[in-house]
Amino acid sequence: xxxxxxxxxxxxxxxQRHPWVFSGAVEVVKGKPAxxxxxxxxxxxxxxxxxxxxxxxxxxxxxxxxxxxxxxxxDNWFRNKVKVAVNSRAELLSSGQTNTCRxxxxxxxxxxxxxxxxxxxxxxxxxxxxxxxxxxxxxxxELQNLLNPESIFDKSDASxxxxxxxxxxxxxxxxxxxxxxxxxxxxGILYNVNIAEGQKSGFYCDQRDNRRILANYTxxxxxxxxxxxxxxxxxxxxxxxxxxVTSVDSSALAIETLKENIKLNKLDSTKHNAIQSDVNxxxxxxxxxxxxxxxxxxDPPKYxxxxxxxxxxxxxxxxxxxxxxxxxNEGGLLATFSCSGAMDMESFKQVLAWAALDAGxxxxxxxxxxxxxxxxxxxxxxxxxxxKGLLCRVF
Ligand code: SAH
Numbered sequence: 001x002x003x004x005x006x007x008x009x010x011x012x013x014x015x016q017r018h019p020w021v022f023s024g025a026v027e028v029v030k031g032k033p034a035x036x037x038x039x040x041x042x043x044x045x046x047x048x049x050x051x052x053x054x055x056x057x058x059x060x061x062x063x064x065x066x067x068x069x070x071x072x073x074x075d076n077w078f079r080n081k082v083k084v085a086v087n088s089r090a091e092l093l094s095s096g097q098t099n100t101c102r103x104x105x106x107x108x109x110x111x112x113x114x115x116x117x118x119x120x121x122x123x124x125x126x127x128x129x130x131x132x133x134x135x136x137x138x139x140x141x142e143l144q145n146l147l148n149p150e151s152i153f154d155k156s157d158a159s160x161x162x163x164x165x166x167x168x169x170x171x172x173x174x175x176x177x178x179x180x181x182x183x184x185x186x187x188g189i190l191y192n193v194n195i196a197e198g199q200k201s202g203f204y205c206d207q208r209d210n211r212r213i214l215a216n217y218t219x220x221x222x223x224x225x226x227x228x229x230x231x232x233x234x235x236x237x238x239x240x241x242x243x244x245v246t247s248v249d250s251s252a253l254a255i256e257t258l259k260e261n262i263k264l265n266k267l268d269s270t271k272h273n274a275i276q277s278d279v280n281x282x283x284x285x286x287x288x289x290x291x292x293x294x295x296x297x298x299d300p301p302k303y304x305x306x307x308x309x310x311x312x313x314x315x316x317x318x319x320x321x322x323x324x325x326x327x328x329n330e331g332g333l334l335a336t337f338s339c340s341g342a343m344d345m346e347s348f349k350q351v352l353a354w355a356a357l358d359a360g361x362x363x364x365x366x367x368x369x370x371x372x373x374x375x376x377x378x379x380x381x382x383x384x385x386x387x388k389g390l391l392c393r394v395f
Contacts, residue, residue, distance in 0.1 A: 001040050002031035004054065004062060008044040014064065017380035019107050021052065021062035029054075035165055036130030038065070038073050053112065053131025057165040063112035063129060075138045078111070082142040085109040089118075089374055100184040100193070101205050101374040108376045108384040113164075114139065117205065120185070121150045122178045124195050124202055127169070128160040140174050151175035153195050155202070170196065183264070187212050189235050190264045192257055199229065199251070206339075206387050207232050207299065210369045214297065214335050214391070215240040221294035224248070224286075224327070226279045231258035233297045233335075238267045246273045246293075248282050283323040295333045296324045299389075304340035313340055314351050321355035325363075328394045337369065337389035345388050352390060367391035 006014065010025040021041065033039050039054040041062060051073045052064035066073050085104045092101055104116040106128070113129025123143060127133050140152060152174040161168060172178075181192040186208055195202040215236035220243050225234045228247035237245050249255055255276045262269050275282060279300070298320060304313030321336055328334060338348050349365065356363040369389030371377070377385045 001038065001051075002029065002033045002054070004029050004033075004039045004041050005046075006041060006043050006049065011043050011049070014041065014049050017064075017067060019052075019064045019112055019381055020060045021064065023056075023059060023061040026061050029056075036132075036134040038131070053129060055130050055164055058129075058163050063107075063131060065110070065112070075135075078135050078138050079142045081110050082139055083146060085111070085116075086143075086146050088376075092372075092374055093118075097188040098186050098208065100186055100191075100203060101208070103374070105375050105384070107381045108378045110378075111139075116143065117202070118147075118149075119178075119182045119193050119195060119202060122182050122195060123147070123149045123152045124155045124178075125152055125173060126156045126160075127154065127166075128156060128164065130164045130166060133166060136173070144174060149175060151178045153178050155195065155200075181260075186232075187236065189239060190261065191230060191232075191235075192260050192264060193230075194253070194257065197253060198257075199254070204229060204232060206371050206375050207337075209372045210335075210337070210389060211236040213367070213369070214295075217333055217391070218242040218295055222246075222292075224293040224296045224324075226283070226297060226324070227299045227301070228258060228274075228297075229254045229299075231261050233299070234258065234272065235261055235265060235267065237295070238262070238271060239265065242271070242295075244271050244273070246275065248275045248277055248279050250276065250278050252276055280320065280323070283320075283327065286327050287323065291327065292329045293327055293332065294329050295335070296328060298324055298334070298336040299339075300337070302340045302386075303338070304342040307342045310340075310342050310347075313343065314347070317343070317348070317351045318355045318358070321352055322359045325355060325359040325361045325394050330395060332394055333366075334363075334392040334394055335369070335389060336392065337387065339387050341383060341386035343388075348388055348390065352392060356394070362395045364393045364395075365390050366393050 005027040007027045033054045035055045041049045048069045050064040051066045052062040113132040115126040117124045158168040178195045193202040211232045218237040219241040223237045223242045223245040225247045228249045234247045371387035
């Protein structure tokens with residue numbers, strides 16, 4: 001195994017078990033490891049620190065796996081990590097009300113670059129590092145042993161793979177091709193998921209708990225679900241007795257699937273209005289028409305992909321939230337989210353405070369939303385925390 005020597009003074013994060021070593025922290029690589037090879041990280045004195053995946057093309061040169069020198073990172077090591085992650089979702093799936101969730105969440109489940117989502121009996125996988133790419137045969141085999149899925153589909157995100165020098169993929173890894181529409185159950189609600197064509201790996205299961213929590217506030221209310229995708233917040237609200245729900249999304253496929261999902265759950269489609277449009281435009285249309293709502297959901301895509309994009313993203317979040325606040329009835333509720341890891345909760349509250357000031361409104365934060373248990377946040381990897389939201393009462 002090839003040794004990689006860390007620069008003096010860069011030990012702290014490694015000792016604290018942060019799983020990333022940036023290329024700038026590497027003093028020397030003693031050999032020529034291929035991308036994805038497992039290497040041994042040592043400090044400047046030559047003492048063992050950790051084993052990790054190596055990649056010379058990535059800004060993150062090493063993704064650390066194991067800090068105990070005596071434990072070999074072999075096939076069994078990977079099988080064990082897969083098993084532990086899958087087993088830790090048992091309670092979540094035991095209710096019989098939910099059969100879709102994230103089974104493996106990359107660094108947070110000690111498998112940097114591997115994401116596995118469960119859609120009933122089908123799995124969607126994202127392979128984002130060259131290290132995971134190399135051990136995929138073992139991982140697929142273990143997933144088959146544990147779950148015996150009908151299909152395992154590779155839905156890897158192109159841009160992350162590029163950073164690691166990997167090709168884009170979109171293929172069946174095992175079993176049959178998943179059907180165009182897989183029916184899944186979440187919080188007792190049915191959804192059609194198109195694994196191959198849908199966004200992300202097909203469905204945003206990270207909003208499972210938040211959809212249910214918000215639904216408690218929608219009985220008898222008029223609801224505007226912005227960035228609705230296939231209707232997570234819409235369906236939960238309708239099922240909980242919302243008087244009327246309007247959903248807005250720019251994606252035609254999302255809107256089409258949302259309409260199917262309303263039928264699938266035998267919900268009253270006369271209470272629902274779907275608009276395929278840009279949310280920023282549509283909010284201005286509502287404003288010009290004098291339309292008002294009791295509850296508004298804002299669940300936009302990631303506006304800040306990195307810290308450097310934070311200023312711009314903050315302005316975009318502020319503008320969006322300001323517009324929504326103007327469309328609420330007195331004392332109405334705004335459920336607003338950010339899935340940008342770079343934006344922390346404190347900064348998000350600040351953005352909301354600015355939006356309120358600009359809108360001439362007052363805001364109470366009455367609940368803080370977060371990511372669910374199948375998207376764990378590893379204490380040594382705070383970067384894994386990305387989803388946050390605020391339930392605001394707006395006066
Ligand atoms: N709330 C959804 C998930 C939202 S994901 C759920 O519960 O499942 C973000 C969504 O925003 C995607 O469906 C995407 O199509 C949509 N989107 C992105 N930019 C948009 C824009 N400018 N206007 C409208 N929709 C947009």
